[in-house]
Amino acid sequence: MPILNSDVAKIFEEIADLLEINDENPFRIRAYRSAARTIRNFKFQFHTLIGQGQFPKLPGIGQDLEEKVREIIATGRCLLLEALRRNFPPHFNDLLAIPGLGPKRVQRLNHALGISSIKQLREAAIAGKVRDIPGFGPKTEQSILSAIAVQAVHSGGFIRQTVMPQATALASYLSESTHIDRIAIAGSCRRLKDVVGDIDLLATGSDSGELMERFLSYGDVKVVLMRGPIRGSVILGSGIQVDLRFVPPESYGAALHYFTGSKPHNIALRQIALAQKMKLNEYGLFKDGKRIAGDTEISVYQALGLPFIPPELREDRGEIAAARAGALPNLIAYNDLRGDLHVHTHYPDGKNTIIEMASTAALLGLEYIAITDHPEQRVGVNGFRRNDLIRQFSDIEAARKLHPEITILKGIETKILEDGSLDVPDSLLRELDIVVAAVDGNFDLSRASQTQRLLRALCNPHVNILAHPSSRLLPDRPPCEVDMLAVMRSAKERGIALELNSQPDRLDLDDLHCKMAHEEKVLIAIDSSARNSAELGYLRLGIDQARRGWIESCDVINTQRIEKIRSWLAQPKLPQSSPSHLVGHCGSQAERP
DNA sequence: GCCGTTTTCGGCCCGACTGTTTTCAGTCG
Numbered sequence: 209m210p211i212l213n214s215d216v217a218k219i220f221e222e223i224a225d226l227l228e229i230n231d232e233n234p235f236r237i238r239a240y241r242s243a244a245r246t247i248r249n250f251k252f253q254f255h256t257l258i259g260q261g262q263f264p265k266l267p268g269i270g271q272d273l274e275e276k277v278r279e280i281i282a283t284g285r286c287l288l289l290e291a292l293r294r295n296f297p298p299h300f301n302d303l304l305a306i307p308g309l310g311p312k313r314v315q316r317l318n319h320a321l322g323i324s325s326i327k328q329l330r331e332a333a334i335a336g337k338v339r340d341i342p343g344f345g346p347k348t349e350q351s352i353l354s355a356i357a358v359q360a361v362h363s364g365g366f367i368r369q370t371v372m373p374q375a376t377a378l379a380s381y382l383s384e385s386t387h388i389d390r391i392a393i394a395g396s397c398r399r400l401k402d403v404v405g406d407i408d409l410l411a412t413g414s415d416s417g418e419l420m421e422r423f424l425s426y427g428d429v430k431v432v433l434m435r436g437p438i439r440g441s442v443i444l445g446s447g448i449q450v451d452l453r454f455v456p457p458e459s460y461g462a463a464l465h466y467f468t469g470s471k472p473h474n475i476a477l478r479q480i481a482l483a484q485k486m487k488l489n490e491y492g493l494f495k496d497g498k499r500i501a502g503d504t505e506i507s508v509y510q511a512l513g514l515p516f517i518p519p520e521l522r523e524d525r526g527e528i529a530a531a532r533a534g535a536l537p538n539l540i541a542y543n544d545l546r547g548d549l550h551v552h553t554h555y556p557d558g559k560n561t562i563i564e565m566a567s568t569a570a571l572l573g574l575e576y577i578a579i580t581d582h583p584e585q586r587v588g589v590n591g592f593r594r595n596d597l598i599r600q601f602s603d604i605e606a607a608r609k610l611h612p613e614i615t616i617l618k619g620i621e622t623k624i625l626e627d628g629s630l631d632v633p634d635s636l637l638r639e640l641d642i643v644v645a646a647v648d649g650n651f652d653l654s655r656a657s658q659t660q661r662l663l664r665a666l667c668n669p670h671v672n673i674l675a676h677p678s679s680r681l682l683p684d685r686p687p688c689e690v691d692m693l694a695v696m697r698s699a700k701e702r703g704i705a706l707e708l709n710s711q712p713d714r715l716d717l718d719d720l721h722c723k724m725a726h727e728e729k730v731l732i733a734i735d736s737s738a739r740n741s742a743e744l745g746y747l748r749l750g751i752d753q754a755r756r757g758w759i760e761s762c763d764v765i766n767t768q769r770i771e772k773i774r775s776w777l778a779q780p781k782l783p784q785s786s787p788s789h790l791v792g793h794c795g796s797q798a799e800r801p
Numbered sequence: 802g803c804c805g806t807t808t809t810c811g812g813c814c815c816g817a818c819t820g821t822t823t824t825c826a827g828t829c830g
Contacts (some may be wrong), residue, residue, distance in 0.1 A: 210805090216807095222804045235813050239802040241814090270803050308819095310828050345821060397817085434829095436818050443830095451830075471830070483806065489815055 211281050212257040212655075213247050219286050220276075223297035225301035228251045228311040229377075240269040247277070249525050251693065251724050253279050268372040269340050276794040295648070297324035307355045308348065330356050354431060362440055362447050362585045364683035365403040369712035369749060371448060372397065375407045378426060379452065385416035385422050389457060394467035400520045400752040402715040403683050406449040408467050409415050416454035423452050432698060444645055459491040462502035463517035468488035473517075474523035480512050480528070488512075525723065537726070537758045540734075542751045544761040546769060547576035548744065550621065550644050550675060550707065550735035554581070560740045562607040574772045576615035579604060580644045580737075583620065583632055597636060617641040621737075623648040627768065628664025628670075631706045637670035642777055644707070644735075646675035647688065663693050669781045673733050674699060676716040683713075692721055694728045705731035705765045708757075710750030717780035722757020 224240035246266050247254070258262060258281050261299040264275060280286050291402050303314045303326060321332050321342045329352065332338050338349040375393050383391045388411050392398075395408030410417055416438050423440050424432055433473060433572070434441035438454040444567070456462040466489070481488040492502025493511050501511035509516050514531045518539060521527040530536050548569060553562050560568075562579055569577045589709060597620075604616050606715045617644035623631040630645060643664050653661065665671060677695065678687035699706055706725060708717045717725065717732070725732055734750040736743055754764070761767045 216823080233802080236802050238813080243802085268803065272802060308828070314829060343821070343826080347820060351819095405828095434818060439817055441818090453830095468828080473813095474830095477813055482814080484811095485806095491816090618820085 210253070210653075213250055215242040215256055216254060216277055216280050217248040218249065219280055219289055219778075221294060222301060222746040223286070223289050225304055226289075227299065228294060228304070229296065229314055231311060231315075232294070239268065239273070242472070243273050245524070249720060251720075251727065253691075253693075256379050258282075277302075288626075300324050302326055303329065306352060306359065309355075310352050316343060326356060342722070352431075356448055358443065362472075362674050365405050365447050365767055366446075366710050367682050368401060368404050371404055371407060371446075372440055374428070374444060374446060374448065377410070378407070378428075379409060380446075380529070381426060382409065382411060382419060382422060382452070382678060385413070385419045387418055388413040389459060392464055394464055395451075395469060398468045399470065399522060400756055402712075402718065402753060406451060409450060409452045410455050410460075410467050411452065411464055412457045412460045412463070415592065418721070420452075436584070443470050453490075455490060458499070460502075460766050461504035461506070462492045463490045465508055465697075468519050468522065470523050473522040475628065476528055477512065477523050477565065479510075479639075480514075484512070486512075491516055498766070510539055518755070520752070521758065523719075537760050539755045540751060540759050540761045540764060542748055542766070543573070543766070544573070544767045545734060545747060545785075547574050547578075547706075547766045547773065548614075548736050548747060549578040549617070549619070549642060549673060549733050549773075550580050550737045551577045551744070552581050552710070552737065552739045553579060557727070562603050562616065563743055565738070566611045566616055568744055569689055570614040571609055572747075573742055574614065575743075577618040577619035578642045580621045582620035584624070594636060597639070617773075619644060621646055622755045624661060624790060626650045626653070626661065628661040628667075630665065630668055634668070634670060637668070637765070640670070642672050643668075643670045644673045644675045645671045646799045647677075647679045651685070651688050652686070655691060658688050659691040659694055662690060663698050664704055666695070666698050669706055672777055673705045673707050673735075675707040675735070675737070676711075677706055678716050678718065678721070680716050681713050682715065687716070687718070689793065693708040693728070694726065696725055696728045700728060700730045701778070703731070703783050705733040708732050708734045708750050708754055708759075710734060710736045710746040710748075710753070712746065712749055715749060715753045717753075717757070719753060722754055722759050726758045726760070726763050732759060732763050733765050 220240045223243045224237050227237045227240065246268055250266065250606055254277055254297045276286060276288065296643065302399065303309055306326065309607040314322060317329065321337055323329050323332055333349050333353045338352060339346045375397055379391050379393055382388065391409060391411045393407065394410045395406065396404040397407060412745050419438050420435065420437065424435055424442065428444045429442045430445050431443040433443065440452045441449065443449050453467060481493060486493055493508050494500065501507040506516050515536065516537065517527050517531050520776065527536065544677045551565055553560060553565055566577060601618055604618055608616050617638050620632060620640055621644045624645050624647045662674065677692065678690065680687035706717060707720060734747065734754055738744045739747065765773065
């Protein structure tokens, strides 16, 4: 089993945790954390590059960390980590994940009570033993118990789509405060992350007192975590934390930037300011003690010599270098989409007909949709019947007559079986305008087997789109282990699009894989896989995700007019045996009854 | 541990808030 970048990153993160508990140089700790992030975001696998005699030059990875990466890739072990682990009980660093517990308190808990796990901490807190440790008290003990309870329920984070109604309702409520000029949703919600940990709100105006009172007395507040004159923090009934911060109007832009994050992006920008003998904080950009920018975000970037960087790109994934080089992507916009190539009908929970789906899509401004139901939707448990497909064809013909303003393509969503073959015979697939293939079941195959499975499916000459490629389900089902770079390169060679599925619990491809697709110039299809007409609106979430992944309009097949779509679908596929790296994947597809 | 418009050593982002103190350490974002 090769050691993956994610394995190396995990080791570096654990080293950082243990160094932190050891009270080591904070900058050394930051170096490990920064390297872990860089390695996790890096698109090529180190084990492959090192196997080819290469080692990439990456920021924050110098001689020492390069040697450690090589050691981990070669041996699967890291001597430094093993030495650190000998000083602590197993999983000791898990305690750092409890809000309110940092390295000092974790050490004290261990020295005073021998606590080395969250379970032990909970038991000690319930028994009232934690409050007697110097530096702790009854309030800290209670907040530890609350934090453990919240963490147990929401450790996976919250799907942004479910959080935004709460955020906008609270922002709207706060905006009624008489001394408030502006209120904004910042943080990871503004960066359009698929899963968020909390809600960050920023307000500006003439007086913060009434705002804070209003905030803390909001009907849905369950717990008040913190209440200062300009900053407050609460937990809502849903379990999500909300942080509110007030700044004076002239600092609005700098504060919006600061509270939008991400933290690594902010740190990088502050370093740029320092290099120019300036200081950047949430109140503004200062030179010689004088504010020179900060009323708007644009003013901050401009004063630092950079163009405006959209919030969804602010992850310290190369956006600052791209901004400096004038090479920021021209991000796709919602109105760029012309169609949806993965739409369902007649679902038990949706019950919308082809006509209803088509009319809603037309109202949304779409020029085409593809009806791509699962075979079993039409036939139940008795296997695929050709007559059902014929019946749907005639339904589509009827809908076409009723809604000539929108093109309706005949399609199917076929399952990719464990061996990479499809659950619908080629003889039927060839009668369709478009074929969407998707993994369904057997999510826990080995990385090699899962990759082979997808590569073989891509060899089917009728497949046009690989749907929700990682099969993750937010927030809890992890993505399948798969070599996505190999899948993308194969898809590109064969003219197949990878789907960015817009369902809020999928958003699959994720942002990093979107960026990879953009860099690899692989076609993307942003689809809703709507199960009823309302879900066609999820396309907006797909666009959000695409923007986080640097996707431009030209990367996306369904920004094209229907004529282009038809010619893309009609393109002959490469002969099955021609791409050298696919030999062995592309056997003849057996016909199934 | 990294890195260079402070360049091979010395600096590395920075302010708010809490709880437990008795002036501030620890933590968070």
